[in-house]
Amino acid sequence: MRTVLYLVQKEFLQIFRNKFMLPMLLVMPVVQTILLSYAANYEVKNLSLGVVDHDLSPMSRQLVATFGASGYFTVYNTVFSSKIADADLARDRTDLILEIPPHFERDYIREGAGKVAITANAINAVKAGLAIGYANNIVRAYSLSHASPVAVNRPPAAIQVEYSNWYNPLLDYKTFMVPGILGEIIALIICFLTALNIVREREVGTIEQLNVTPIHKWQFILGKLLPFWMISLVMMTVGLTVGWLVFRIPMLGNLWLVFAYTLVFAPCMLGIGFLISNFAESQQQAMFTAWFFLLIFILMCGLFTPVDSMPEWAQWLNTINPVKYFVEFMRLVLLKGATFADIQQNFFTVLGYAAVVNGLAVWTYRKRV
């Protein structure tokens, strides 16, 4: 056990001496949490709106003004020809065209119904979907507040939906993103560091010197994993502090549970890094291999797109994605206040995962060259 302590001590000496390492460990979680949480934004704002107003009535102008005042749209121009509007859309000057037909106001007042056309540039399907959704809401709200005198006598729409968003009432995407991003960053950094650190010993040749010492395999491995295990806790603390100070993310669940979970999750990523290092001969190889897996893990972890809406095979594939479990856990505990009983299946899955990965890594690690 003392040998392990010496190895850990040596590792920390090297980590703290590395000018690059400490800033990376502390600055990276802070910067990424702040940057990604603001940038990885699901809200679409400042959509550029092209208006084709064939009516030019007070009502049509009011409708356009409502769009402009909504905060989602800025009116790019008002033209009288659909052709010009289409050309603007094609040249990417506008994202959306609102076309108001002639006699819009007259028909609305006389007949109690009006029609407008909305055309969206769906190159970015997410953006187009959201834009049409916003536009729909605006038009509906407008028609409710400017009920046609004819329509007043009719019953309003039969079914009205009243909705509320639980656990994130204002649908604040930051509340949703920050816990996930924390998980992602910790997974990323410690997996990388472990893989690169072990391969470095091989690349520089120090492993050859270590291998002729009486250090046992398990001592070497523990000596490598323990420092980064501890670092994962530090990163978690820093990340949560930033989340709390900057984003005021809710922390409904028990924070001890979060740290306890980190202690189980970290070995998972450490083990993957360690496993990669066993098969890589150079830091470059380790880097690319780690990237390959981490990119898949991160894109599929549910941070950016919901796991439930992925095809079945992808969901099945996701059962071996450790980051998915972490992101899920973080959201459940921080936003929903889940207790251990609620997340125990997740907890034990990750525990088992860590055991398997590390078992494999130990098994494939060879002290002889």
Place this chain on the structure above:
Amino acid sequence: MQTKSIKAQNLSKAYGPVEAVKNVSFDVRPGEIFGLIGPDGAGKTTLFRILTSLLLPDTGQASVDGLDVVQDYKLLRQRIGYMPGRFSLYQDLTVQENLQFFANVFGTTIEKNYALIRDIYVQLEPFKHRRAGALSGGMKQKLALCCALIHKPRVLFLDEPGTGVDPVSRKEFWEMLRRLRDSDITILVSTAYMDEAELCDRVALLQKGEILAIDTPQGITANYQRPLFAARSDDMYRLITDLRALEPGADCYAFGEYAHLALAATATRPTTSTRPTTSSRRTSNAIPKIQQYLETKGHTNIEVLNTTATIEDCFIELMHN
């Protein structure tokens, strides 16, 4: 068993189709500096790795300090010190941290075995807070030796310690090795430098994974049986090609500022004891002949001398057979 410090029997190791070590056997006596001499790629490092338990031989057996390198590798690692050919200490740790680390790992302290490394460490002491990566080649080597010695090994393995080190540091290094041998540590050292070979107690000449000869350096040079001359002129390159064509079996190669010319051994091969006289007799009439030959080839400033064989000459001779 204990009469031999290192015992290698029929060791072979192949990397795919490349046979790095072929059926190599040799013994090293306790308290001996034994040199493995050979050019790059001769199989020296592979042999070292087998003997330090880092590599499993395909066939053959080896024991170090009475311990089998395959079965008893755990015990063995306590008793050997290994200095790999490449500097393998932590470049980002200081001199002292490196030494402390290796002492710790071997379950000992610097103080306990300080006597053994004192001579070397005093030279490092002024730099003890410097990072190992910032040391000069000679200093790095001394630190590596300290780290390999800190647990008082019974057998020391030094893989090409002279490479990348200036001549003065190399000389000092060998003086240290002699002192270590006197404190009863067996040393196996590999080198591609022939001048270092002469400093060993015994050497094995290694070529393409095979041992060509094992003897004391003196024994090896004494076995050299061809008349040997050193020659030079203004045009060394042409001199060497011309001398190779002097007679069938003549061999000529660059050797410092001279070219060494080895003539074919005479059919009536003299015995070792009478060799000097026979040699000088042959030399006396051979030198004018060579000089004359070179003059006809148009060489200027010709100088032809009688010379005695070094390990390098023996090596080249053995390689060509």
